[in-house]
Amino acid sequence: MTFHFDTATAAFDTAAITSSPLPTAHLPALDLNLVDAAEGEVIEHLLSAGRRRAFFMNAHCCNVRRKDEEYRRAVAACDVLLPDGIGVELAARMTGQTLTANLNGTDLVPALLRRAATLGKSVYLFGGKPGTADAAASKLIHTIPHLRIAGTRDGYDGAKDAEAVIDDINESGADIVLVALGVPMQEIWLHRHADRLAAPLTLGVGALFDFLAGSVVRAPKLVRRAKMEWVWRLAQEPRRLARRYLAGNFTFMAHAAKTVIGQTSVAGFQRRFLDITLSASALLLLSPLLVGTALAIVMDSRGPVLFRQTRVGQDGRTFTMFKFRSMSTDAESRRAALLAMSDRQGVCFKSRNDPRVTKVGRFIRRFSIDELPQILNVLRGEMSIVGPRPALPCEVAEYPKRALGRLAVKPGITGVWQVSGRANIGFDQMVEMDISYATSRTLLVDIILILRTFGAVASGRGAY
Numbered sequence: 247m248t249f250h251f252d253t254a255t256a257a258f259d260t261a262a263i264t265s266s267p268l269p270t271a272h273l274p275a276l277d278l279n280l281v282d283a284a285e286g287e288v289i290e291h292l293l294s295a296g297r298r299r300a301f302f303m304n305a306h307c308c309n310v311r312r313k314d315e316e317y318r319r320a321v322a323a324c325d326v327l328l329p330d331g332i333g334v335e336l337a338a339r340m341t342g343q344t345l346t347a348n349l350n351g352t353d354l355v356p357a358l359l360r361r362a363a364t365l366g367k368s369v370y371l372f373g374g375k376p377g378t379a380d381a382a383a384s385k386l387i388h389t390i391p392h393l394r395i396a397g398t399r400d401g402y403d404g405a406k407d408a409e410a411v412i413d414d415i416n417e418s419g420a421d422i423v424l425v426a427l428g429v430p431m432q433e434i435w436l437h438r439h440a441d442r443l444a445a446p447l448t449l450g451v452g453a454l455f456d457f458l459a460g461s462v463v464r465a466p467k468l469v470r471r472a473k474m475e476w477v478w479r480l481a482q483e484p485r486r487l488a489r490r491y492l493a494g495n496f497t498f499m500a501h502a503a504k505t506v507i508g509q510t511s512v513a514g515f516q517r518r519f520l521d522i523t524l525s526a527s528a529l530l531l532l533s534p535l536l537v538g539t540a541l542a543i544v545m546d547s548r549g550p551v552l553f554r555q556t557r558v559g560q561d562g563r564t565f566t567m568f569k570f571r572s573m574s575t576d577a578e579s580r581r582a583a584l585l586a587m588s589d590r591q592g593v594c595f596k597s598r599n600d601p602r603v604t605k606v607g608r609f610i611r612r613f614s615i616d617e618l619p620q621i622l623n624v625l626r627g628e629m630s631i632v633g634p635r636p637a638l639p640c641e642v643a644e645y646p647k648r649a650l651g652r653l654a655v656k657p658g659i660t661g662v663w664q665v666s667g668r669a670n671i672g673f674d675q676m677v678e679m680d681i682s683y684a685t686s687r688t689l690l691v692d693i694i695l696i697l698r699t700f701g702a703v704a705s706g707r708g709a710y
Contacts, residue, residue, distance in 0.1 A: 266291075268326065271345060274509050275337040275502035276308055278321075280329040282346050289358045292326065292447055293365060299440050300326040300449045301433055302351045305333030305498040306490050310430050312501070317430035320437035328354070332473040333495060337502040342627040342656055344565050348473075351451045352464065355424065360390050362422060368394035370415050370445065373401035373426030374455040381459035396420035401427045408439060416444045423448045426455045516689050521631050524696070525624040532618060539570055539606075539615055546606040549575035552619055557636035560656045565628040567636055568619035572607030573600075614703045620659050632692040633658025634680035649673075652680035655687070660699040 268291050271282035280303060281288060292298060301307075301324045311318050321327065328349040329335070338345050359369060369386075371379040379398040386393055396418035399411060405427065415423055423445045425432045432450035440448050456462040464470070465478035480491045507515060529536075540551045553571040556564050603611065610616040623629040629636065636657035642650075662679040663671055671679070683691070 271338065271343055273334070273338050273341070273343065275340045275506045276303075276334070277505070278303060278308075278327060280327050280334070280345065281349065282329075284347050285349060285354055285357060288326075288328065288347075288349060288354065289361050292358060293362060293367065295446075297446050298325045298448075299436055300324065300328060300447070302328045302330040302349070302450065302452065303334060304331040304350075305495055307429050308334075308337075309494050309498055309501075314430050316434050316437075320430070320433040323437055324433070331476070333498050335473070336499065339627040340502060340506045342560060343563065344626070344628055351449070351454050352457050355449065355451055355454055356386075356390070356458075359386060359393055359422075363390050363393040366394070367421040368396040368419065369422040369424060370396045370418050370420035371398045371424050371426070371455060372411065372415065373399075373405070373424075373428075373432065373451075374459070375461075376400045376402055376404075378455045378459045378461060379426070381461075382455040385458045385460070408435075412439055412442050416442075420445045421447065424451045424454065425449065426451050426453070428452060513689060517630065517692065518627075520689070520692065521624050524631050525621045528618075529621050529625075535615070536618060539610060539618075542606045542610075543571055543604075547574065547604045556639060557657065558639055558642045558653065559628055559636055560653060562642070562650075562653055564639060565623070565626075565636075567629070568622050570610055570616040570619055572604060572611050572616045573602040574604060577602040617659055624659065628656075630656040630658045631660065632687075632695050633661050634683070635661065635663060648681070649677045651684060652677060654684045660695060660702075662695065665695055665698040665702040 268288060269282050270279045272279050283291075292300060301321060303321070307321075307330075311321055328351075329338075329345050329347075330350045331348065335345060335348060362369065371383055373379060374382070377400070379400055383395045383398050387395060397414060397420065399405070399414060405411060423443060425436055425448065427435055427450075429450070429452060432452070436448050436450060453462060457464055462479075462482070465475040469475060469478050476491050476495070480487050510518070543551050549571055551571060553569045553573070554566050555569070557567040559565050607616070620629055624631060633656050634652040637645075637652075642653070662683050663676045666679065
């Protein structure tokens with residue numbers, strides 16, 4: 247052990263924190279159940295009463311898991327698996343899923359420790375080259391007030407005697423143990439020994455200590471936001487990381503795609519192929535119209551070109567839907583006051599003379615141009631070309647039980663309701679149309695509805 251910090255502070259009552267189980271998403275492409283929750287919810291869960299082991303799962307981890315039996319067993323026995331990186335996100339999108347957050351350890355663990363500090367919890371750092379854990383601990387003490395470091399130990403000579411490591415960690419009284427031995431060694435080590443560790447929370451954290459110590463520089467925020475941090479890391483250490491990031495990422499994506507294709511029905515594969523082909527072609531062919539519409543919106547009223555709104559998709563999963571903005575920027579705050587103006591029976595609000603609609607907005611709504619940005623949702627796998635229209639969460643909350651059947655398939659840009667009169671169709675009739683489509687859809691039906699859409703758009707019936 248290198249050094250211990252003061253742990254003689256008042257004991258923390260772990261029973262004061264309670265947490266419900268974290269929501270998870272099953273990713274068929276990876277055959278894994280990963281946490282599908284926001285960072286804050288994850289942190290509160292990890293720090294709540296009870297014993298937990300948490301691993302981060304990225305593309306490299308998934309590649310190793312397919313080859314290493316002991317690592318595979320360690321992952322299977324882990325309590326919390328956290329999605330990490332663009333590769334896992336893309337694997338989710340292959341089956342139309344969108345994970346709530348990218349929970350990479352370099353961002354999540356410091357946030358977790360900030361919260362732990364407010365609760366009086368202590369942390370033990372185990373791993374890294376000699377001196378790295380000490381430097382990381384010093385950085386944490388400097389940046390997180392009142393954080394208690396229970397102890398540190400390197401991952402070289404300090405890791406040779408597992409019994410000594412376990413005794414040292416337990417004697418330190420640490421509440422949290424961070425193990426940075428690299429994948430898969432850190433996960434296997436925890437799988438072998440975590441049941442003998444007194445600490446309630448143990449995590450495998452990879453290269454976190456190197457980042458904290460400053461021996462590895464993180465990518466700028468702009469690069470991280472673009473989800474290209476792996477490119478930055480590759481540029482820093484091309485010889486060491488080329489195989490992992492170039493060959494590894496390709497292998498990961500190829501295997502994920504192969505798995506999805508093997509698990510997808512012929513009809514499902516054909517439908518997704520149709521979605522990608524049509525939406526990509528439309529994005530290219532309609533680019534002049536898209537640019538012209540964007541300019542018209544900018545010239546007509548203040549505010550963003552695109553309107554983003556949370557909608558409910560297949561199986562009740564929420565996603566961000568894109569549209570060209572056709573209303574004033576305060577439209578959402580004015581919605582409740584206008585509900586009595588709805589020209590449509592049932593749950594869904596629709597007003598022919600909605601005062602929130604701009605001049606350009608009325609034109610692009612008349613010809614359904616405002617819906618075109620949803621091509622991006624189709625490419626992302628959140629929507630399909632054909633399907634029920636995606637509803638607002640507040641609308642779904644008021645659905646009668648039968649109406650929930652329209653959530654059995656992906657929402658679409660067009661569908662039976664859209665080609666049959668749109669807003670002129672009442673809610674109950676719309677539900678019956680969508681349920682009928684969901685239970686009897688075929689590729690031929692989709693193609694017919696796509697062709698009928700052109701006539702519906704030209705007529706403008708129900709478009710307001």
